[in-house]
Amino acid sequence: MGPLPEISAHRRDSAGVTGLHEAVASGAEYVEIDVRRAGDGSLVVHHDPEVGGLPLRRLSRARIEEITARPVPAVGAAMEIIARGARGHLDLKEPGVEHETVGLAMEIFGPGRFVVTTRDADVLRCVKKEFPDASTALSVGRGMLERGAAGDLAPLRAIRASGADMVALNHRLARVGVLRQCARAGYPVMLWTVNAERLIRRFLRDPRVAVLVTDRPRTALALR
Template identity: 30%
Template sequence: MRRVRERVQVSAHRAGAGDDVALENTRAAFVAALELEVDFVEFDVQRCGDGTLVIRHDPSFLHGDSEVRLADLTSAEAHALLPDLLTYDDVLEMLAGRRAAHIDLKASVARDPRHAVAATASAVERLGADGFVVTTGSDQAVRAIRDWSDEQGLDLLVGLSLGGNVRGRSVREQVRIRLSELLPHRRLQRSRASVVVAHHSLARLGVARFARRRGLPLLVWTVDTPRSLAHWLRPGGAWLVTSNHPALALAVRAARERRHLKH
């Protein structure tokens, strides 16, 4: 069993772009995050129609009056429309040897577990088995990655994400999903997740207590206010906290540690 560290780790969510949506997952955001003493840099991975993995949170974007899906474009076509779009390989190269990666595989990658495993294998090759945590909301993808890592003799951090967007689903389906997140034992057992990943509201509603009882590392997203950061960055509060404002998170953690030294 992997032991949870005393010091809560900090991850720069979407490369720490803050409130600037246009900056999310961009090279400028990664450069700024690497200048901070964050422990992890988080980014979102989508899949283009030709199989190329790119860094973007949403699976589609507006071009003029039309909504364009990355899954309908080749990598070259996507870059023509989004010149600042980074590839997965770009980001792995930037982070290698500098910061640990928090790799969030979106549905366009994770819906086929083979693609999720291939993305994880690339991360192992470029970052090393201890150089990243990979997360996704797909139970099947988590299970496939865990099974693959066992076959390779690797002890990877693989997280099942709880608390994602359920808009567009029927009320019955929304209720079913939320109950499975508040009582995640069966999903975690079936997926074999080695990390519990929860939105901060779900974590407060009992998921954090669940993770602690079972000795599983807890990754909490996305924590941005000073009060909430102070709560989750206390020793034992979580293993890793992601924030859109990593500089603030680091300042809150440092202030807590200074107070502890005084006492």
């Protein structure tokens, strides 16, 4: 059996800045952050497109923090925290953030010290064109109930067209043959978000998985 998967610690918004420090302290090889742009133009770490029922893109970072009643990390500051002990896993949640995000990552992490994931193939093509040394992964299975998501069951054409180096695959799709397709095509797989202990155990022993993304990095590392 080849090397066991690396671990990417997924940070929930509710954990705030504290969650970033905890994720780095867990010992995971990667720490994942979700990147969006706020209404004042700043890049913020936030999973959902709304906060308090209001679109994030119409709110300043200060207003977002008022609504959530907790600090909302700026992307650059979050990268600085992560870089102290881990590599960056930068999940771009919307188009238009890629140039600034990857530029920051090149400065803070350096080439080979971060990976960019997104469901948007056009965004990945732009990243690879402007930053050919950046590692990228097309996210597959992010909206499996959405129109057009049936293509996630046969994603190789989209992956190839995106220019991605890897595939960020929903673990549910891994169990219906998509992991096998990606492995046969030679794509390393980042598997997300694996939290049940039985699944963590299973996929830690699967040589086709390069990176296991989880909300429970300490558990995954102990089992590994």
